[in-house]
Amino acid sequence: MTNRELLEDSVGLRYDFEEAFHLMAVTVEKHLASAPPVIRNYTAHLAKSTGKFIRAYGLMACSMDEEDKVPADAVTLASAVELLHLATLVHDDVIDDADTRRGIETLQKRFGKKAAVICGDYLLSLALKLASSIPQKNQYEALDMPNYLCRICMGELRQEINNGNLDLSVYRYLSIIKGKTAALFEASFHGGAMLSTKDERKLRMYRKAGNDVGMIFQLMDDCIDYEMEETEAKKNVRSDYEEGVVTLPLIHAMNQDESFSGQVKNGLVSAKELYTKVLEAGGTAYTKAVAGRYYGKASNTIGNLGLSEAKKARIMTVVDKSYYGIKK
Amino acid sequence: MTNRELLEDSVGLRYDFEEAFHLMAVTVEKHLASAPPVIRNYTAHLAKSTGKFIRAYGLMACSMDEEDKVPADAVTLASAVELLHLATLVHDDVIDDADTRRGIETLQKRFGKKAAVICGDYLLSLALKLASSIPQKNQYEALDMPNYLCRICMGELRQEINNGNLDLSVYRYLSIIKGKTAALFEASFHGGAMLSTKDERKLRMYRKAGNDVGMIFQLMDDCIDYEMEETEAKKNVRSDYEEGVVTLPLIHAMNQDESFSGQVKNGLVSAKELYTKVLEAGGTAYTKAVAGRYYGKASNTIGNLGLSEAKKARIMTVVDKSYYGIKK
Structure with missing residues (x-):
């Protein structure tokens, strides 16, 4: 295979739904667990309380092709949507002065409001960066x-x-x-x-x-x-x-x-x-x-x-x- | 002129530096003054304390072409950079519990931390939206x-x-x-x-x-x-x-x-x-x-x-x- 064919192949990767859902969850956790050292403390804490990924589920369901497969780009976008959602929750908790969420101490309670505001900003930019990384750029713009x-x-x-x-x-x-x-x-x-x-x-x-x-x-x-x-x-x-x-x-x-x-x-x-x-x-x-x-x-x-x-x-x-x- | 020619013409618009700088300042103020009603109160307040636009100045200076003109896209990107900068200042003031900035009461002091966190998020997304609006999409991605x-x-x-x-x-x-x-x-x-x-x-x-x-x-x-x-x-x-x-x-x-x-x-x-x-x-x-x-x-x-x-x-x-x- 030439490099070009390999690239096209990876762009064209398609998964069964269950497989795609698993991959999305792993991707979200990976981004949270492997954030740059300075922020990893916070994001690792958040990884403990990720939700049911209902928004990601919806995105990947809507992306299914004629063979009911989920394209790789949908996994990326779905991970981005969940990270964006997480960013809004982190800021919500600052705003609401919340102590716990999903049974876990909130970021703002554990590490303070300052860290939480910035960490929310970081997640927000990470989500947008991830979403804009899909190879089909015109798709991203349309979104x-x-x-x-x-x-x-x-x-x-x-x-x-x-x-x-x-x-x-x-x-x-x-x-x-x-x-x-x-x-x-x-x-x-x-x-x-x-x-x-x-x-x-x-x-x-x-x-x-x-x-x-x-x-x-x-x-x-x-x-x-x-x-x-x-x-x-x-x-x-x-x-x-x-x-x-x-x-x-x-x-x-x-x-x-x-x-x-x-x-x-x-x-x-x-x-x-x-x-x-x-x-x-x-x-x-x-x-x-x-x-x-x-x-x-x-x-x-x-x-x-x-x-x-x-x-x-x-x-x-x-x-x-x-x-x-x-x-x- | 056909529509297509008009479009190309508008894409290709170029300004003298002073003209471009003025246009950028007007664009930033316009975005702050004409935000959706729900947020206008806050952004209009911020419009009183915009800075010297040094980042925008730098962006437009670097964009000058062989005839020393500034392209229209540079004006857009420069406005976006200043709005992004403003977003970070709004969140900084929340974090630092600051009462004034540039002699003006801060957003968080005037309207509370909750509104300031969200308003910062809004400005951030507005900045990214504006930056991604330039017609040369591949340029935006490269940035x-x-x-x-x-x-x-x-x-x-x-x-x-x-x-x-x-x-x-x-x-x-x-x-x-x-x-x-x-x-x-x-x-x-x-x-x-x-x-x-x-x-x-x-x-x-x-x-x-x-x-x-x-x-x-x-x-x-x-x-x-x-x-x-x-x-x-x-x-x-x-x-x-x-x-x-x-x-x-x-x-x-x-x-x-x-x-x-x-x-x-x-x-x-x-x-x-x-x-x-x-x-x-x-x-x-x-x-x-x-x-x-x-x-x-x-x-x-x-x-x-x-x-x-x-x-x-x-x-x-x-x-x-x-x-x-x-x-x-």
Whole structure:
């Protein structure tokens, strides 16, 4: 084989899904474990608490070709998306002053806020560097990761600005999570899809479905917060409400019951009462119904893409996991 | 003119240097003033305290063509570099808990650390988005901004890790500022040069010169900190030393005088005494001599590039400004 053929071969490498998923997880851990010495202490700590890689799963599912194989570039992009997600979590923990995440002490708690801010910046640039390393440069440009990153930052900022805002409307709440959470799911679906199709209309459908999945994921996550609070007798888990994050279950409960709304606004409701009341007023039931509408839209879009059964099943796994839950 | 010709014309737009510099400043301000509503409050505040644009100046100087014109892409890249620089300042202020910068209240003081962390992330992604928007995509990839960003983050981290480390060696100190400050100057020279030459050997020379200029800039900045402290009777300016940042003037003074070194390590020296002693022991004189060596190397390299007098003069302006000082 000539060098050129070897290169083409490596560019063209394709994997079975399970194999690709394993490779992605290994790649993420490798990047965290083999960071430059100065930062390895921090990144190695983060490697202990990587998540379920749902965004990477979605990206690789959307990238499957006619033979249901995942191209090597999808593994690279999926690793980048997970590192980007990790970067946002590190900064989130600084912002929220969080002590633990996924049962592990946060970076900011263990090493201080300064190290955490910089380490988040490092992961962010590492993710973009990794994403831009795929051999098909025009693909990378089409994806436009920095643009998605802008949207995510703005979602975060709008959430921060609306911290403690008990007048937040359903509409504005949905538009916040569209940036904060759904943009990265959309980027994942987009990144995978552009490796499997050139059809602009289909690309838009994939992106739309990715966005819907992100909405489902965040809405269900918001419900978990209320349901956990209720059942787990609030150990030292700090809840959304106690951090001033106003989510759909509470918004709906307040919309349903004016006197409750007045009491909350006047600070007359304890956290414990609030959780009970939100469940009673159907706050989480309503939120799940909204998520259900996104579920319907997403599966409809995915059904219209004309996919193989295997590919459709992989993508629907992401939709189902977002809806029926795995914790982040 | 056909659309295609118009496009080529716009891609090929070239400006006189002064015109380009003005356009760059306007572009930066436009991006800050016209950010999406949710973030505009913050970015508009930052627009009040933009600096002297020395990195942008360097980038555009290096981009000058045979007719001493600056290509439109250089204006875009230069704006991106300044926004990236601004992003790092916003995060620096969070890390250092700084109240003012360039006489203006910092973002973190005015709007809180949360907003500042996210706003820094936003500016960072905006900068990368802008840089990747230049029509000559292969140029952007060659520049590899995310890679420079990684280097900057690691420099910052190493500085943070060495906060309060009174055993920091000259060698390690220089390698820290090589990342922290010199990497962005190198990126600026690189970004400009790649628009004016394809010669790999010359590109390496430009990068080398950019790195040297960054070293000069930081070394002289470190001197200013000690000399200002001495003369300005320490108003409410928090100095490097009081923030635990150990720089070359102090390192040299401690290397010169063992008993002084012992006293500093045992916390027996007041800030005021320390400044006087560092000056007496020739700490800043030595630092300026080191900067002088970089000045020699940089002007030598620039002299060997075979440039027009006009281009050489523009680039030397950046070297001189770094050496003889303008405040950031």
